[in-house]
Amino acid sequence: MSTPPTAAVVVLAAGSGSRVGAEVNKVLLPLHGHPLLAWSVRTALEVPGVDPVVVVHRAGERADVGTALLPVIGEREVLLVEGGATRQESEQAALGVLAPRVAAGGVDVIAIHDGARPLAGAELFAAAIATARRYGGAVPTVEPAGLLPRDPATAPTPGGTGARLVGVQTPQAFRAVPLIEAYAAAAEAGFDGTDTAASFAQFAPAGLEVRAVPSGPGNLKVTFAEDLRAAERLAD
Numbered sequence: 001m002s003t004p005p006t007a008a009v010v011v012l013a014a015g016s017g018s019r020v021g022a023e024v025n026k027v028l029l030p031l032h033g034h035p036l037l038a039w040s041v042r043t044a045l046e047v048p049g050v051d052p053v054v055v056v057h058r059a060g061e062r063a064d065v066g067t068a069l070l071p072v073i074g075e076r077e078v079l080l081v082e083g084g085a086t087r088q089e090s091e092q093a094a095l096g097v098l099a100p101r102v103a104a105g106g107v108d109v110i111a112i113h114d115g116a117r118p119l120a121g122a123e124l125f126a127a128a129i130a131t132a133r134r135y136g137g138a139v140p141t142v143e144p145a146g147l148l149p150r151d152p153a154t155a156p157t158p159g160g161t162g163a164r165l166v167g168v169q170t171p172q173a174f175r176a177v178p179l180i181e182a183y184a185a186a187a188e189a190g191f192d193g194t195d196t197a198a199s200f201a202q203f204a205p206a207g208l209e210v211r212a213v214p215s216g217p218g219n220l221k222v223t224f225a226e227d228l229r230a231a232e233r234l235a236d
Helices: 036-046 063-073 087-105 122-135 176-189 194-202 223-236
Strands: 008-014 050-057 078-082 108-114 136-142 172-175 210-216
Touching: 008 036, 008 087, 008 122, 036 050, 036 063, 036 108, 050 063, 050 087, 063 078, 078 087, 087 108, 087 176, 087 194, 108 122, 108 176, 122 136, 122 172, 122 194, 122 210, 136 194, 172 176, 172 194, 176 194, 194 210
Parallel strands: 008 050, 008 108, 050 078, 136 210
Antiparallel strands: 108 172, 136 172
């Protein structure tokens, strides 16, 4: 009996700590005893059917990221890859690592998550992956709006039709083959998307839907110092 394909989770950790007021990468800041990044990776590893997890780190931070993750990964496989100067380049680096597994049929869905969103639950990851596997793509959304698509008409909806303004979060999940193809086309076109969904919507083959997955304000992104304090309260 053949082994069913798995979902890969990419955790982006190639940012900085400038806006949060830290001298180190914000994903290495502590949250109740573990770095922010470790929370996301530990949660991704708890999701059934996820293998591998890929962490995209900043240049020169491989050792620090590896040390931060050792207490939470156990015997599981976590791949470290150096990111680029932009989010698009960092995502492309992760997809390059996963491409052989996708081509071999071992990975059929890829979810991409911000390491600065430490409180995304395993249920949200699982829902995004299942939705992407069924329809093509999935994006967690929340009201009231936070970050908006450049074109509001592209905002995903629960039923897949119509348009409404929503705050877009991560993890965002997509079928692996069209995602890799979309990023190859984006690179050729010099396209630099604001998030994974932007590149997928622009360059993925026709006929795939990106569905909204309900999320909530608890899945906050740590951008400023007050966000870290809010995360500490929510994680209590």
